[in-house]
Each structure stands twice: as C-alpha cells, then as structure tokens.
Amino acid sequence: MGDRLENRLLALRTERDLTQAALAELVGVSRKTINTVENGVFIPSTVLALKLARALGEPVEALFSLPTEDREQR
Amino acid sequence: MTTSADIETADRLSRRRARMLFALAIIFLAQQVSYLSGPDTGMRTVDHVKIAAWLVMSIVLLLLLTTGGFWFYSRKVRELMEDDVTRANRGDAIRFGFMAMMTAGIILYFVSLYEPMSGRQAIHLLTSVGIGVALFRFGFLERRAHKDG
Numbered sequence: 573m574g575d576r577l578e579n580r581l582l583a584l585r586t587e588r589d590l591t592q593a594a595l596a597e598l599v600g601v602s603r604k605t606i607n608t609v610e611n612g613v614f615i616p617s618t619v620l621a622l623k624l625a626r627a628l629g630e631p632v633e634a635l636f637s638l639p640t641e642d643r644e645q646r
Numbered sequence: 647m648t649t650s651a652d653i654e655t656a657d658r659l660s661r662r663r664a665r666m667l668f669a670l671a672i673i674f675l676a677q678q679v680s681y682l683s684g685p686d687t688g689m690r691t692v693d694h695v696k697i698a699a700w701l702v703m704s705i706v707l708l709l710l711l712t713t714g715g716f717w718f719y720s721r722k723v724r725e726l727m728e729d730d731v732t733r734a735n736r737g738d739a740i741r742f743g744f745m746a747m748m749t750a751g752i753i754l755y756f757v758s759l760y761e762p763m764s765g766r767q768a769i770h771l772l773t774s775v776g777i778g779v780a781l782f783r784f785g786f787l788e789r790r791a792h793k794d795g
C-alpha cells in the first residue's frame with residue numbers, strides 16, 4: 573500500500589538501444605507491461621523483475637531499488 | 647515463443663479494448679438512466695424486450711470485464727493481453743465496482759423508505775451500477791497504462 577520502487581529500466585534499455593517492444597519480446601510480456609514498469613505506474617512481481625534483469629544482463633538490484641528515504645530508515 | 651507480431655497485435659487490441667471499455671461503460675449507464683426513469687409497468691412486450699436486452703448486455707459486459715474479451719484471437723495474444731498490469735487493473739476495477747454497488751445499495755435502502763421501488767428495479771439499478779463503474783474504472787486504468795512517459 574503506497575509502496576514505491578525506483579527503477580533504472582528506461583536508462584538500461586536505452587543504453588542497449590532496445591525499444592519497449594524489443595524488450596517486451598525478449599521478456600515475453602506486452603509492451604504495456606514494460607511501459608508501466610518504466611513509468612513507475614506498476615510495481616513488477618519478483619518473477620517479472622528477475623526476467624527483466626536477465627534480459628538486460630544485469631543483477632536485479634541494478635534495475636530496482638528502494639527509494640533513498642526507505643533505505644536510510646534501516 | 648513470443649514473436650514481435652504477437653506483441654504488436656496484443657498492444658493494438660489492448661489499446662482498442664481500453665477505448666472500448668470506456669465507451670461501453672458510458673453507453674451502458676446512459677441506457678439504464680432512460681430505462682429506470684420510465685414507469686415500472688413490467689408487463690408490456692416492450693418491457694420484456696428491454697429487460698432481455700439489458701440482461702444480455704450485462705452478461706456480455708461482465709464476461710468482457712472478467713475475461714478480457716477478444717475470445718477468438720490466439721492463446722498467445724490473449725495471454726499477452728492478460729499481463730500482470732491488466733490483472734492488477736481488473737482487481738482494482740472490480741473493487742471499485744463492488745464499493746459503488748454497496749454505496750448504491752445503502753442509498754437505495756434509505757430512498758426506498760420514501761419512494762417505493764420494486765425488487766426488480768432495485769436489482770437492475772445495483773447490477774448496472776456495479777458493472778458500469780467497474781468497466782469505467784478498468785477502461786481508465788488501461789488507458790493510463792498505455793500512455794507513454
């Protein structure tokens with residue numbers, strides 16, 4: 573409820589010259605899924621986060637992180 | 647294996663569905679206003695036709711809401727259209743529809759103390775509000791999900 577998740581999906585995708593549709597094809601999801609994750613509208617499931625990380629060849633922590641204030645509370 | 651053609655088709659149909667849901671919700675709710683504002687005779691042939699039309703449309707819309715529609719497309723395309731985002735949006739929309747229906751039920755209870763209403767009319771109103779609001783919300787969330795940036 574009200575949880576937030578920062579992501580670097582857009583940056584990592586554009587670094588690799590991938591369109592949303594191309595990344596969607598690699599992961600096997602719809603373009604809408606990629607769009608909503610990039611925009612922070614949708615928090616992906618663990619499975620989807622792992623699939624995205626694998627498709628981009630990065631550890632999942634490089635793609636997703638908790639907002640700074642959440643990290644500082646720990 | 648997901649192909650780019652499947653993704654493109656799913657994307658196009660999903661956008662069409664988002665627009666369609668919005669339009670259908672408006673048409674459906676507008677039709678109910680004209681139906682419920684008329685006298686509750688319920689015995690004329692025309693009334694039976696109107697009730698049958700409402701019933702058929704309600705069932706079709708309910709199926710569209712719960713299954714996502716586009717039943718004649720390939721399984722792969724329908725799976726892509728039924729992604730995590732769509733399922734989350736549907737859950738939210740059904741929650742909205744349920745809350746709207748309960749609120750309408752509470753209001754109807756108090757209204758019926760002053761304005762008698764038949765059981766059939768009450769069921770018609772509550773069902774229409776539940777389906778209409780859920781469709782509207784689903785359409786809104788799906789349209790938002792398709793917006794870029």
